[in-house]
Amino acid sequence: MEVEAPKAHPSQQDMELIDILWRQDIDLGAGREVFDFSYRQKESELQKQRQLAEEKRLELLREREKALLSQLQLDEETGEFVPRPAAPPSEATQNVNFPEENGDAMSFDECMELLAQTFPLEATQTTASTASDAPIIMTPEQPPIQPASLQKTWPDMDQAWMELLSIPELQEMLEPRDYLNTNVSTETQDPNYSLFVPNMTDVAATTGEVCPPEFISGTPASLFSQMSLKPSDVSNNLNADGFCEIFYTDLLNTNAAAQPCEGSNEVGQLAEMQQGSPLGPLEMRDLSSADGLKNSNSDVMTEFPDSDSGLSVGASPSSSSPEKSLHEDGSFGFSDSDMDEMDNGPGSTDSGYSDLFLTSFSTDVEQPTTSAKSAAAQQADMKVKHPKTEPVEASGHPKPPFTKDKQKKRAEARLSRDEQRARTLQIPFSVDTIINLPVDDFTEMMSKHQLNEAQLALVRDIRRRGKNKVAAQNCRKRKMENIVGLEYDLDSLKEEKERLLREKAEQGTSLRQMKQQLSGLYLEVFGMLRDEEGRPYSPAEYSLQQTTDGSVFLVPRVKKTLVKSDGN
DNA sequence: GGAAATTGTCATACT
């Protein structure tokens, strides 16, 4: 639909195009490139944590406060971590990354227990994998952390970091640290992301314990971020295979078929990132998120009832970001349907930009479904992503187009339209974040990122639609509940009606009996009456009537005519 | 392939 717009690759032009296209048809935005996937997952994690916090908040709060006394305070009402004004400056700068770890271990333990309960399954496996990864990732700057505490605390810390990062001063302090070698795109990134990374890595390194899968997912991201920080190190470790092994061995064990591809994809992305894709950090997030999806998709889903079912989770566009940087423009002109078509026929796309689109698109779509994908399909994806770097698939299997398409479509289907639009306009936030963030945080977040008009409009629309979607769900749920309640009321009313009818019938019967008895008594009494001559009174001429005082009189019947006249 | 059910979105009123 919007195809008419020429695809300009320069970023500025892109944005202009986006604006134009957006104005033309906001709702039909076809873009599928989203790089904030990991961030999105973070958001989901945050949500989970908040839920948990609500349940256990009182308990946790006390301990947390102790732990955070030095630097952080958890605002119980808002759930935010607020930096303590009294906190020693030295700590503020240095411990920013791991403020709560020391003191909070206990409280976070509880939190972790909760998390473990919530996500019992893959936690051990994933953690193990992350643990293996960790040593590689560790950065010298990271302060030494006690493993146990870290493991347990880090999910909460995640949230805490989110909150902390919202504080400008902290951000300033943190950003230089975390993003030693930031890509051009660091500005666009959410600062929070950087914060998460170090924690995650540490956790992964130290963790042998149960860790919620989502968090585990974060580990790769952290790795990537680390790697981005130190490209040289990354490159050393980063032969694609080696990379896969390092990061995904466990994953492979769990899901042998699906995992490897992703790893390879990620590797390719990584290479791109190293080359200096603008979105590096975001991409990393995406990667991490993708992993998380593999490991903990179901969990995440369950955790977030409000999030579009599987949209945020299922739609892990992780790999998309690299392509984005390369081909962002391509996606803009396409409506959703167009995008679908493109997915189906990766190689068959007509227009030049469709190809561009395709690359990014296929990657995006596939990522979420990697677990389900066949190795061949994944390899195909890789091809698409990095045709130059990785010209041919290793396996050489003919791609099963149908299965792949199906999977792609499924994955696509999981992408909400808004997520696709967000990708198109390169919104640096996850849809979940946009929707679920409190107003204040939302405005703050928006203020931190310089978005153009189209992006702002889209973000607002996404938020509005997301809220409304939840409202609609609640409304329908309420409606159904009302219907059920009314049905119940109807049943009970029917029962009561039957009961009353039965009672009425009984009363009628009894009334009839009493009338019969009364008439019998009347006749009996009347029949016993005799006049002066000993003759019985004629019932036609006399009747017995009782006065208010109870005395009974024999009254001559008034003729009807008379009665009538009297009545008149 | 079509009907029914579900879900998302919009418009609008209300809080």
Next chain:
DNA sequence: CAAGTATGACAATTT
């Protein structure tokens, strides 16, 4: 007034 909620109506999607 802005943001959010509630809800009917319609469209898109899934079953």
